[in-house]
Amino acid sequence: xxxxxxxxxxxxxxxxxxxxxxxxxxxxxxxxxxxxxxxxxxxxxxxxxxxxxxxxxxxxxxxxxxxxxxxxxxxxxxxxxxxxxxxxxxxxxxxxxxxxxxxxxxxxxxxxxxxxxxxxxxxxxxxxxxxxxxxxxxxxxxxxxxxxxxxxxxxxxxxxxxxxxxxxxxxxxxxxxxxxxxxxxxxxxxxxxxxxxxxxxxxxxxxxxxxxxxxxxxxxxxxxxxxxxxxxxxxxxxxxxxxxxxxxxxxxxxxxxxxxxxxxxxxxxxxxxxxxxxxxxxxxxxxxxxxxxxxxxxxxxxxxxxxxxxxxxxxxxxxxxxxxxxxxxxxxxxxxxxxxxx
Numbered sequence: 001x002x003x004x005x006x007x008x009x010x011x012x013x014x015x016x017x018x019x020x021x022x023x024x025x026x027x028x029x030x031x032x033x034x035x036x037x038x039x040x041x042x043x044x045x046x047x048x049x050x051x052x053x054x055x056x057x058x059x060x061x062x063x064x065x066x067x068x069x070x071x072x073x074x075x076x077x078x079x080x081x082x083x084x085x086x087x088x089x090x091x092x093x094x095x096x097x098x099x100x101x102x103x104x105x106x107x108x109x110x111x112x113x114x115x116x117x118x119x120x121x122x123x124x125x126x127x128x129x130x131x132x133x134x135x136x137x138x139x140x141x142x143x144x145x146x147x148x149x150x151x152x153x154x155x156x157x158x159x160x161x162x163x164x165x166x167x168x169x170x171x172x173x174x175x176x177x178x179x180x181x182x183x184x185x186x187x188x189x190x191x192x193x194x195x196x197x198x199x200x201x202x203x204x205x206x207x208x209x210x211x212x213x214x215x216x217x218x219x220x221x222x223x224x225x226x227x228x229x230x231x232x233x234x235x236x237x238x239x240x241x242x243x244x245x246x247x248x249x250x251x252x253x254x255x256x257x258x259x260x261x262x263x264x265x266x267x268x269x270x271x272x273x274x275x276x277x278x279x280x281x282x283x284x285x286x287x288x289x290x291x292x293x294x295x296x297x298x299x300x301x302x303x304x305x306x307x308x309x310x311x312x313x314x315x316x317x318x319x320x321x322x323x324x325x326x327x328x329x330x331x332x333x334x335x336x337x338x339x340x341x342x
Contacts, residue, residue, distance in 0.1 A: 072117055072146060077283050079119045082187065086215055087270035087330035091127055097211050097334050098128065101182055107131025107159065108182040113173065113201070114138055114189040118147030120215070121163070124185065125152040131159040137166050173200060175207030183211055190217040190252035191242060198248065198256050202333070206263035209338030216272055218242065219327035220250025222291070230309045237295035237302060253329040260333040272330045278320035285317050287326065
């Protein structure tokens with residue numbers, strides 16, 4: 001991996017867009033082909049980018065042909081729903097494991113893979129005691145800029161939190177890259193990986209002997225109020241869309257749990273559903289457009305019926321009458337420390 005690093009102690013919300021110029025972490029470069037309006041539909045039910053929006057998370061080195069996953073605006077819009085959904089019950093076993101690890105002079109070292117705008121760090125850092133150094137991994141320098149500028153300042157007990165950014169591909173992650181890591185985290189990532197990439201991630205974490213907290217992977221189930229005859233067809237088509245190109249989609253958490261267990265890790269799964277109502281109308285609207293759009297892209301024969309379905313759902317959303325549960329799962333893998341402790 002390339003390793004331009006920026007260390008900061010800033011905090012706060014994700015800043016406004018810096019404008020049309022590319023913002024790069026100190027020492028970084030802008031890759032050709034990373035500015036794009038993107039495809040009509042983004043896997044993962046994120047909204048299709050508006051003209052001029054940046055391409056974002058790229059998971060593997062494909063010469064610039066891989067479609068963008070999420071736009072910064074989408075990541076910012078979903079952050080409150082993500083924070084409310086995350087499985088808090090996984091925090092206690094995680095804290096116990098981290099407390100059992102050998103103490104480092106510089107505190108916990110946490111690697112956040114596919115960090116996006118850094119929402120995981122903003123959520124998790126204030127829930128953990130002790131000094132923390134977050135290493136934020138993403139291929140997009142634009143997102144790394146957001147993540148560094150809006151990083152948390154302090155831990156639960158007031159200890160310092162610092163941040164370093166690294167550009168690189170998830171497919172290149174190795175135990176050496178995680179040497180000295182206390183924890184690996186990721187959010188909304190597993191479902192856009194292949195089986196081979198999940199296996200590589202599990203091997204890297206277990207090889208480094210550090211636990212992994214992998215959150216908000218789609219589970220392939222959606223509940224909308226009131227139920228509609230087309231709900232199931234849209235769900236099935238969307239799930240098929242997520243499995244395109246060998247991606248795991250809604251199978252990701254099951255596969256990840258199996259792979260980590262094969263490496264000797266203790267694995268725990270907890271639900272982390274989005275619960276969207278009138279207070280999340282903008283997010284619900286954007287999610288609906290992406291969800292239905294992906295289904296129609298997968299099965300064009302749905303288009304005529306899906307148009308009316310989407311219009312009906314959007315009308316209910318605007319009237320404050322629609323409620324949606326989008327099911328996700330969080331995974332905690334407690335890998336065996338390589339030094340035999342804990």
